[in-house]
Amino acid sequence: MPTNAAQVDELRWKKIPVLDDGFVCLVDVMGDDQAVVQAARVSYGEGTKKVSDDRGLIRYLMRHRHTTPLEMVEIKFLCRVPMDTWRQWIRHRTANVNEYSTRYSLAIDAAQRTAPNEWRTQATTNRQGSGDPLPADLGAELSASEAELLEKSRALYEKRIELGVAREQARKDLPLSTYTEAYWKIDLHNLLHFLALRMDAHAQLEVREYATALGEQIVRPLFPLVWEAFVDYRRESMFLSRLDIGVISRLTALLAEQGRTAATDDDFMAVQDPTWVGMARNRERDECREKLVTFGMLK
Numbered sequence: 001m002p003t004n005a006a007q008v009d010e011l012r013w014k015k016i017p018v019l020d021d022g023f024v025c026l027v028d029v030m031g032d033d034q035a036v037v038q039a040a041r042v043s044y045g046e047g048t049k050k051v052s053d054d055r056g057l058i059r060y061l062m063r064h065r066h067t068t069p070l071e072m073v074e075i076k077f078l079c080r081v082p083m084d085t086w087r088q089w090i091r092h093r094t095a096n097v098n099e100y101s102t103r104y105s106l107a108i109d110a111a112q113r114t115a116p117n118e119w120r121t122q123a124t125t126n127r128q129g130s131g132d133p134l135p136a137d138l139g140a141e142l143s144a145s146e147a148e149l150l151e152k153s154r155a156l157y158e159k160r161i162e163l164g165v166a167r168e169q170a171r172k173d174l175p176l177s178t179y180t181e182a183y184w185k186i187d188l189h190n191l192l193h194f195l196a197l198r199m200d201a202h203a204q205l206e207v208r209e210y211a212t213a214l215g216e217q218i219v220r221p222l223f224p225l226v227w228e229a230f231v232d233y234r235r236e237s238m239f240l241s242r243l244d245i246g247v248i249s250r251l252t253a254l255l256a257e258q259g260r261t262a263a264t265d266d267d268f269m270a271v272q273d274p275t276w277v278g279m280a281r282n283r284e285r286d287e288c289r290e291k292l293v294t295f296g297m298l299k
Helices: 005-009 034-040 051-063 068-072 083-089 136-162 168-175 189-198 203-224 224-235 242-258 263-272 283-295
Strands: 017-019 022-030 074-082 097-100 120-122 132-135 177-187
Touching: 005 022, 005 203, 017 203, 022 203, 034 051, 034 068, 034 224, 051 097, 051 224, 068 177, 068 189, 074 083, 074 189, 074 203, 083 177, 083 203, 136 168, 177 189, 189 203, 203 224, 242 263, 242 283, 263 283
Parallel strands: none
Antiparallel strands: 017 022, 022 074, 074 177, 097 177, 120 132
8 A cells, every 4th residue: 555545535636725716636646755766776566664765765866866766656636727827837748638628618607816915016127027016005996897807708708608609719708817627647756846946936926826735735745755855955955056156166265265254245246257247237146146145155
C-alpha cells in the first residue's frame, strides 16, 4: 500500500475553494515519496527501510536536478478556474488536459468577481504585474460596473440560447472571468516546476492562489519528503549566476580589507560586473543587489 494512501483517501474529491467560486481537488494519484526513491534506484523492491535514507536520496535528486524519478509519479486534478487565469495555467504544456466544452454544454453560470478592496494598479517597474491597491471608493465603483457587465453578458448569452443560436456561437461574448472546469493530469516533476513559477511572488495573484492551494493543501501532505526538498532547493533557494558570484567575491574581499561586515550601495557599484557599468538601469544588477540585501551583505 502506498505510504500516502490515507492522505489520498482524505483528499480525493475534496474541493478546496479558491477565489470566489473556484476550486481545486484531487482526482487520483499514482505514486508517493517511495515511488520516487524506487525509480531512482531502478528497482521494483520496496527500497531502503530507513526513512532517513529515502529523505537523503530525494534531497540529493532535488539538489542536483535529477528529475526523471519525479516523472514516475502522476497526479490528476479537477479545477474550476476563471478563463483568463486558465490562459496562464494552460501555458504549461507538460500536462494532459480535458476541459469543459461550451460547444457541447451550457457555459458555467459563474464568473469571478472582484471585491472593492481587490482592484490593483498597474506596476510601474513590471509591465505585466500589479502595483498597489486602488482606493476603496474607486474599487466600489469598479465592482459595481463589473457586476452590471457580468449580468448583461450572461443575459445576452442565455437569450441567444433561447433563440436557438448554436452554443459554439452564443458563447463568443462571454467575459474571460467566466469559470471553466478541467481535468489536469501532470507528473510530479512538471507539477513542481509549475508551482515554482506560479507560487512565486511575481506571478499574478489569482493564479498564485490556485498554485498555493495545489501545493500547500494537496502536494505537501501527499509527498512530505519531496515537498521539503522542493521548498529547500527551489521555493526558498536562490540562483547565483557567474556574474553574481564575481560581485560577491569582490565585495567580500573589499569588506575584509576594510574590516567591515556590510557594504553600502557605493561599494556595490564599485565592484559591479563590468558589463553593467554605465547603464542607468539594469535588471540583472538590480536582482544581484536584492540577493546581497537578503544575504545581509548590503545595507
